[in-house]
Amino acid sequence: MRSASAGPEIERLITLLAKLPGLGPRSARRAALHLLGRRDALMRPLAQALGEAADKIAECSVCGNLDVSDPCSVCTAPNRAENAICVVETVGDLWALERAGAFRGRYHVLGGVLSALDGVRPEDLNISKLIERARADAVEEIVLALNATVDGQTTAHYLADRLEGCGVSVTSLARGVPVGGELDYLDDGTLAAAFKSRSNV
Amino acid sequence: MRSASAGPEIERLITLLAKLPGLGPRSARRAALHLLGRRDALMRPLAQALGEAADKIAECSVCGNLDVSDPCSVCTAPNRAENAICVVETVGDLWALERAGAFRGRYHVLGGVLSALDGVRPEDLNISKLIERARADAVEEIVLALNATVDGQTTAHYLADRLEGCGVSVTSLARGVPVGGELDYLDDGTLAAAFKSRSNV
Numbered sequence: 001m002r003s004a005s006a007g008p009e010i011e012r013l014i015t016l017l018a019k020l021p022g023l024g025p026r027s028a029r030r031a032a033l034h035l036l037g038r039r040d041a042l043m044r045p046l047a048q049a050l051g052e053a054a055d056k057i058a059e060c061s062v063c064g065n066l067d068v069s070d071p072c073s074v075c076t077a078p079n080r081a082e083n084a085i086c087v088v089e090t091v092g093d094l095w096a097l098e099r100a101g102a103f104r105g106r107y108h109v110l111g112g113v114l115s116a117l118d119g120v121r122p123e124d125l126n127i128s129k130l131i132e133r134a135r136a137d138a139v140e141e142i143v144l145a146l147n148a149t150v151d152g153q154t155t156a157h158y159l160a161d162r163l164e165g166c167g168v169s170v171t172s173l174a175r176g177v178p179v180g181g182e183l184d185y186l187d188d189g190t191l192a193a194a195f196k197s198r199s200n201v
Numbered sequence: 202m203r204s205a206s207a208g209p210e211i212e213r214l215i216t217l218l219a220k221l222p223g224l225g226p227r228s229a230r231r232a233a234l235h236l237l238g239r240r241d242a243l244m245r246p247l248a249q250a251l252g253e254a255a256d257k258i259a260e261c262s263v264c265g266n267l268d269v270s271d272p273c274s275v276c277t278a279p280n281r282a283e284n285a286i287c288v289v290e291t292v293g294d295l296w297a298l299e300r301a302g303a304f305r306g307r308y309h310v311l312g313g314v315l316s317a318l319d320g321v322r323p324e325d326l327n328i329s330k331l332i333e334r335a336r337a338d339a340v341e342e343i344v345l346a347l348n349a350t351v352d353g354q355t356t357a358h359y360l361a362d363r364l365e366g367c368g369v370s371v372t373s374l375a376r377g378v379p380v381g382g383e384l385d386y387l388d389d390g391t392l393a394a395a396f397k398s399r400s401n402v
Contacts, residue, residue, distance in 0.1 A: 047255065
């Protein structure tokens with residue numbers, strides 16, 4: 001981390017940059033030099049964008065999405081179906097589904113998954129608000145779009161139990177061969193799931 | 202790059218983060234979410250550090266190093282030898298040599314290397330100031346610490362020519378087996394150089 005002759009201002013910048021995911025001490029130094037060579041084109045705009053985003057962006061009190069307005073633009077969009085809520089772990093997952101244009105209903109961001117190892121309990125997640133939303137008359141379906149990991153699936157089972165009696169159908173994403181996937185490289189679990197859920201051509 | 206439901210403030214932040222070396226669109230999104238989850242611990246301090254560094258840090262008019270003072274702290278350090286100047290391509294290289302504690306003289310940052318392909322000519326580099334410094338009475342040795350690339354070595358030869366008649370000895374870094382290096386994995390050029398420059402044990 002030490003850059004010796006670089007002054008404390010550069011040191012501090014490098015230390016902070018190195019805390020970003022994907023950057024280590026070495027790439028943080030490279031990024032700092034890159035920024036110092038592009039002050040007006042990149043460094044000052046980035047400083048401003050960081051400050052503005054930190055001040056303006058807040059968690060949506062309905063779904064947990066991040067936006068400048070509360071409720072967020074997804075929760076208030078008039079052209080989105082109100083009868084389906086897609087449950088995701090993180091805002092990053094919400095963005096991924098939006099990029100894919102896979103879903104045109106509302107979302108609910110859990111903020112993580114249950115994990116005995118990491119000590120994440122149901123009360124640590126945004127679950128009670130989900131149950132409340134699921135009880136609303138307009139809501140007919142809850143799609144559990146959680147990661148296909150052990151913790152993700154444990155959480156999905158827990159949520160399915162909790163949502164029983166809320167008068168909604170609870171669904172989850174299909175398992176199968178990913179688009180462009182080669183059978184030879186797929187794991188046994190995926191192949192078995194794809195076989196089990198096979199459909200007519 | 203599109204994150205759909207994310208507002209323009211987040212979009213802008215992601216676009217700027219993606220311009221950092223080592224971050225692409227995907228890792229920039231991850232970094233943005235990481236920052237938004239650590240606003241007071243990381244996001245606001247980073248915004249401030251970027252702004253301050255952009256305003257305060259300037260190129261040293263003597264050697265080309267980056268520092269808050271001009272001349273820089275290396276040029277003004279009383280405990281560093283004034284009879285040797287180490288020529289490096291970039292400030293990053295200067296930092297690397299300082300981290301290694303390999304040199305206790307002064308530096309000269311070229312700002313790049315000659316390159317016919319990229320159209321970098323001698324007048325594009327910080328060369329005339331180097332010749333000027335080399336002519337000073339106190340200076341006895343110029344160490345060329347340029348990268349062992351084709352362009353780096355072309356530049357070293359060019360500089361050695363230009364420095365002739367300045368009354369300094371021009372040296373360059375040794376070639377050989379890097380510490381911890383395994384012969385089997387080294388290229389032929391390095392092995393040949395290491396053999397040629399072998400020394401008594």
